[in-house]
Amino acid sequence: MFNKSENNFTIVFAGNPNVGKSVVFNAFTGMYAEVSNFAGTTVEITAGKWRGKTVIDTPGVYGISGFNDEELAARDVIIGGDIIVNVVDAVHLSRDLFLTRQLIDMGKRVIVCLNMMDEAERLDIEINVNLLSKRLGVPVISVSALKKRGISALMEAIPSASCGRIMPSLAPAFKKYENIAKTQTDALLLMEDDPQTLKKYSQSASGLREKIYAERRRLADSLACGVTERQSKKADFSERLGRLLLRPVFGFPALILCLIAIFWFVGYIAAQLVADFTRGVIMEGFYRPFIVDIISGFIPSGTFWNDLFAGEFGMLTMTPICVLGLLAPLVAAFYLMLSFLEDSGYIPRIAVLLDRSLSKIGLNGRAIIPLILGFGCVTAATVSTRLLSTRREKVIATALLGITIPCSAQIGIIIGALTPLGFTYCAIYVFTISAVFVLTGTALNRILPGGSSDLLIELPRMRLPSAANVLKKTYSKTKSFISEAAGVFLIGSVILTVLNRTGGLDFIINAAEPVVSGILGLPREAAYSFVMGILRRDFGVAGLSDIAMSPKQTLVAMTSLTLFVPCIASVLVIFKERSKTEAIAIWLSSFVFAFLIGGLLAYVL
Amino acid sequence: MKLNEINKNERFTIISIPDGEVGAQAIRLGIFKNAKAECILRIENGPVLLNINGQEVAVGNSLADKIEISI
Numbered sequence: 252m253f254n255k256s257e258n259n260f261t262i263v264f265a266g267n268p269n270v271g272k273s274v275v276f277n278a279f280t281g282m283y284a285e286v287s288n289f290a291g292t293t294v295e296i297t298a299g300k301w302r303g304k305t306v307i308d309t310p311g312v313y314g315i316s317g318f319n320d321e322e323l324a325a326r327d328v329i330i331g332g333d334i335i336v337n338v339v340d341a342v343h344l345s346r347d348l349f350l351t352r353q354l355i356d357m358g359k360r361v362i363v364c365l366n367m368m369d370e371a372e373r374l375d376i377e378i379n380v381n382l383l384s385k386r387l388g389v390p391v392i393s394v395s396a397l398k399k400r401g402i403s404a405l406m407e408a409i410p411s412a413s414c415g416r417i418m419p420s421l422a423p424a425f426k427k428y429e430n431i432a433k434t435q436t437d438a439l440l441l442m443e444d445d446p447q448t449l450k451k452y453s454q455s456a457s458g459l460r461e462k463i464y465a466e467r468r469r470l471a472d473s474l475a476c477g478v479t480e481r482q483s484k485k486a487d488f489s490e491r492l493g494r495l496l497l498r499p500v501f502g503f504p505a506l507i508l509c510l511i512a513i514f515w516f517v518g519y520i521a522a523q524l525v526a527d528f529t530r531g532v533i534m535e536g537f538y539r540p541f542i543v544d545i546i547s548g549f550i551p552s553g554t555f556w557n558d559l560f561a562g563e564f565g566m567l568t569m570t571p572i573c574v575l576g577l578l579a580p581l582v583a584a585f586y587l588m589l590s591f592l593e594d595s596g597y598i599p600r601i602a603v604l605l606d607r608s609l610s611k612i613g614l615n616g617r618a619i620i621p622l623i624l625g626f627g628c629v630t631a632a633t634v635s636t637r638l639l640s641t642r643r644e645k646v647i648a649t650a651l652l653g654i655t656i657p658c659s660a661q662i663g664i665i666i667g668a669l670t671p672l673g674f675t676y677c678a679i680y681v682f683t684i685s686a687v688f689v690l691t692g693t694a695l696n697r698i699l700p701g702g703s704s705d706l707l708i709e710l711p712r713m714r715l716p717s718a719a720n721v722l723k724k725t726y727s728k729t730k731s732f733i734s735e736a737a738g739v740f741l742i743g744s745v746i747l748t749v750l751n752r753t754g755g756l757d758f759i760i761n762a763a764e765p766v767v768s769g770i771l772g773l774p775r776e777a778a779y780s781f782v783m784g785i786l787r788r789d790f791g792v793a794g795l796s797d798i799a800m801s802p803k804q805t806l807v808a809m810t811s812l813t814l815f816v817p818c819i820a821s822v823l824v825i826f827k828e829r830s831k832t833e834a835i836a837i838w839l840s841s842f843v844f845a846f847l848i849g850g851l852l853a854y855v856l
Numbered sequence: 857m858k859l860n861e862i863n864k865n866e867r868f869t870i871i872s873i874p875d876g877e878v879g880a881q882a883i884r885l886g887i888f889k890n891a892k893a894e895c896i897l898r899i900e901n902g903p904v905l906l907n908i909n910g911q912e913v914a915v916g917n918s919l920a921d922k923i924e925i926s927i
Contacts, residue, residue, distance in 0.1 A: 313884045318877055345909040349884055461875070464883040472886070472909060481910075493912070497897055497905060603914045607902035615916055616903070705878060706903055706916030709885055 260304045262409065263332030265325060265354065267347050268311030269596060269711035270340040271366045273297075274396040274720055276308045279406070284308075286727050289324035296324060297727075301406075307332070313709075314350055314464075315357075317445055320637060329359065330436055334412045336405075338364045341371040341378055341393075342712065344479060348471035351387065355415035356467075358435030361389045362412035364405055369395040370712070376481050383478040388415030397717055420466055424459070493600065493713045502604045509597075513588045513626070514662060521584030522663020530576030542567050555752055564747035570740040573787070578736055581659040583729045585627035590724040594716030598623075599708050606706045612692025613647045613699070614639070615706040621648050625656035628732060629788075630820040632656070633828060640704040646833055647695045649825060653817040654841040655688045661788045665809050668795065672802045679852075683810050687848060691840075739820045743786050756782070770846050771807050772853040774798055780808070781815060788818045803856050811849030816841045857927070859904055860920035862895045869893075871924040878919065885913050887923070 262279075266272045277284075280299025289296050297308040309325040317323050329335060335354055339347040354361050365380065384391040390411050394401035417425070424442050425435070431452060432438035440448035443463060444456040486494075495501050543552075546561035560567045592598055601623075602616030609618055618639055624632035629652050636645045636652075657665060669677050696703075750756040763778040771777075776798045795808055816838055817825065826834040862868060870891045873879050882888065886908040896912065897905035903914045915923070 313881070316880065316884075318881060343911055346886060346911045460880060461883065464880055465888045468883050468886065468888055468891075475909070494897060494905075497899070497914075499899065599914070603899070603903050603905070606914075606916055607899060610916070610918070616914075703918075705919030705922075706914060707878065707881060707885065707919055708914050710905070710912040710914055 260334075261332050262301070262304055262306045262334045262336060263329050264306070264308045264336045264338060265329055265350065266311060266338035267313055267340065267343075267350060268709075270311065270338050270343075270347065271396050272311060272338040273308065273723075274717055275336070275338050275364055275366060275394065275402070275405075276306070277720070277723065278396060278399070278402045279306050282723075286731065289320075289327075294320050294324040295727075296328060312350070313346075314353055316443065317447065329354070329357075332359065334409060335359045335361045336364055336409070336412075337361055338366050341365050341367045342374060342376060344378065345472045345475035346709070348474055349467055352418060352467050352471055352474075353439075355387065355389065356417050356421060357439050358414055358417075360412040360414055361387075362405075362408060363387065363389055363391040365391055365393045366396050368393045368401070369398050374481070374487060376479060379478040379480075383474070386416075386474055386477070389413050418467060418470055421463070489713045493596070493710060496597065496600045496713075497603055497710075499604065502600070506601060506604060509592075513585075514666065516588055517581060517584045517626075517659050518662045518666035521580045522659070523667055525580040525584075526577050526663065529580055530572060534572040534576035539568055539572065555748075558752060559745065559748045562748055562751075564744050564751060566741055566744040569747075570737060570744050574733060574737050574740055578660060579729065579733055581663060582627065582732050583725060585659045586728040586732075587721065587725045589623070589627065590721045590728070591716050593724075594714070594721055596711040596713045599710050602706065602708060603710070610703050611696070612651075612689065613696035613703050614644050614692070615703050617706065617708065618644060618648050621652065622656065625652045625658065626662065627659050629653065629656055629658045629817050630735075630824050631732065633821060633824045636828065641701065643699050643701045644703060646699065646829060647692060649829055649833075650695060650837050650840070651688060651692055653821060653825060653837045654691055654814060654844060655684055657684075657813045658788055658818075661813065664795070665813065668805055668809055672805060676802060676806050679856075680806060680810055680813075683848060683852065684813055687814060687844060736820070740787070743819065747786070766846070770850040770853070771811055773804050773808055774800060777808055780812065784812055784815055784818075786819050788812075803853070806856070807849050807853045810852055811845045814841055814848055815845040857925060858921050859915060859923040859925050860917055862898065862904060862925065862927075864895055864898050866927060867892065867894045868925040868927050871926055873924075874919075874922045882923075886911055887913065887915070 264272055264276050276297070279301040284297045284299035286295050286297050288294065294310055299306050307328055309328050310321040312322045312325045315322055315326040315329060317326060337351050337354055339351060351361070351363060365378065371378065380391050380393055390408050390413065392401060392405045392408050394405055396402065421442070425438055428438040428441055431454070432441055437448055437452070441452060441454055442457065442459055444458070444460045449456060496505055543561045546557060546567065550557040550560070559565060562568065598620065602619050605619050606616030609616055620638065621632045621635045624635050632652050633649055636648045639645050639648060669680055747756065750759070759782050760778050763782055764775045767773050767778040767781055768775050777795060777800075780795050800808065816822070822834075822838060825837060870887060870889060870893070872889060873882050873887060887893075891908060893906045893908040895904060896907050901917060903916050904920045906913050906915060
């Protein structure tokens with residue numbers, strides 16, 4: 252993680268999801284913030300500086316109970332924090348005060364940032380801020396982060412953060428742990444049956460957690476009630492829209508429109524228009540000749556070392572050209588759409604809409620997140636399966652991702668290749684892939700023992716996202732993706748250059764040709780795409796656009812390549828996340844399916 | 857009766873929720889014994905959408921089957 256020196260005063264931002272925490276955080280740290288992964292998880296922690304002090308943002312959580320990776324990360328960062336800025340949504344005070352109470356009970360110095368005051372005003376909600384501050388025992392500052400109101404008042408008030416009044420009924424329990432726990436925080440964690448803390452002090456669970464939570468919940472509710480006055484109860488546009496999107500009649504068409512918009516933006520605008528420019532004109536047009544010239548000035552062309560750096564698969568040619576020229580615009584476009592959807596509050600509604608259907612294949616609505624991410628990058632999506640509760644669900648989601656979901660690198664080329672062929676061919680492609688998806692999911696649901704876990708999610712208000720926040724998220728996600736991809740590509744460059752020079756590559760392709768043309772009825776040159784597709788998905792499909800193929804052959808090729816094994820990066824992640832048996836089974840299945848279904852299509856059409 | 861038997865616009869009180877982690881998470885979202893709520897939407901064989909204290913929460917069908925309520 253990052254180094255926390257002893258003199259370094261740390262201010263930690265904590266709050267529920269969707270309270271606008273990042274917007275407030277950004278107001279403190281500006282553009283310069285460092286993102287890192289928490290202790291080998293996918294949880295991202297953002298850190299920056301404000302007036303010489305370290306400021307850390309934590310993932311939005313409902314409580315610090317260690318139910319998932321986000322909560323564990325948030326908890327550890329909060330424990331190490333000197334001051335906690337608790338961002339709270341004024342419109343959902345009752346919900347948010349649970350975490351506030353937990354932070355206060357932990358004995359931390361807290362200051363509450365009451366955000367979204369502008370929305371509260373619009374909904375005629377009045378909050379007695381002074382009374383709330385008195386009852387909690389900590390300063391409460393009203394803010395409207397999007398409108399940039401109240402931020403300076405918040406900044407000036409930071410030093411006055413204080414330890415609030417703990418929940419009265421906890422006093423006897425705290426007394427009991429006085430001699431056992433080193434800090435008040437540890438004492439609270441012990442009381443709440445936190446496994447790690449129990450182990451640290453060799454204590455057994457007291458079973459008090461549910462009681463404490465229920466009381467805290469009641470206290471939060473009565474606190475919120477006591478300081479809030481809601482004049483009107485009318486449902487505003489945002490609420491009505493939110494509910495409309497949940498009803499299948501409107502929700503499904505809206506979802507389909509949304510998906511079409513994403514595919515159009517990623518698959519056409521980014522993958523074709525922008526990528527043609529960045530890869531074609533800039534990279535291939537200027538960069539490649541430029542770098543080949545430079546390298547050939549030092550190392551004679553035709554030699555191994557020249558090939559390694561500037562050859563067809565060169566580390567300084569293939570890697571930057573593909574990563575910056577092709578992948579970067581695609582991935583940026585995808586993350587732009589995703590960040591917009593996340594901030595708008597639509598994604599939990601998609602989860603609700605699809606929960607019924609997903610439970611038929613052993614998943615619940617939350618699995619929609621990895622599945623959507625898969626359309627951006629299957630590797631990243633596989634890692635995100637960690638948010639699913641049971642191992643069974645993770646296996647099913649990973650299998651579906653590895654076998655059926657095409658990533659952004661492929662989508663562009665697939666759309667480009669299939670659209671000219673007309674509606675029927677596109678429909679057959681979508682139908683075939685969807686059928687494999689449903690069949691795989693249903694089969695796995697039957698075969699694997701156990702059931703799916705329950706859906707329990709909160710639906711945030713629908714909002715128009717803040718452009719600055721969306722752009723910042725897009726930038727940071729694209730940046731980390733590109734840095735990781737570059738690593739894999741560099742390794743790929745080395746492997747491919749070696750294989751190419753030793754004749755190994757030709758050997759593999761020759762061996763593959765009879766399979767590709769025999770089973771799939773494709774021209775022999777297509778074998779190259781399949782072999783390359785093992786390394787990176789976009790290598791696979793890209794090469795196909797240069798080969799002359801009939802419409803039927805194009806359809807078979809695109810379908811087969813979509814189902815074909817996941818790229819090397821994904822394979823590595825699958826092996827890391829799942830057991831060896833599961834990973835091998837998934838890899839083999841996609842290999843078999845690609846040729847089985849492709850061959851079937853070739854035969855039937 | 858069970859939560860998944862509720863109809864749209866009906867108000868109810870929660871009698872019991874499951875134990876364990878799911879129960880603790882439910883409490884945090886406002887679903888606990890004696891809490892009052894209203895059903896906003898009901899998807900057939902699907903999730904139940906509740907309004908608890910101004911907060912909208914979706915409960916999956918199988919979980920709703922394990923929560924006892926009274927109208």
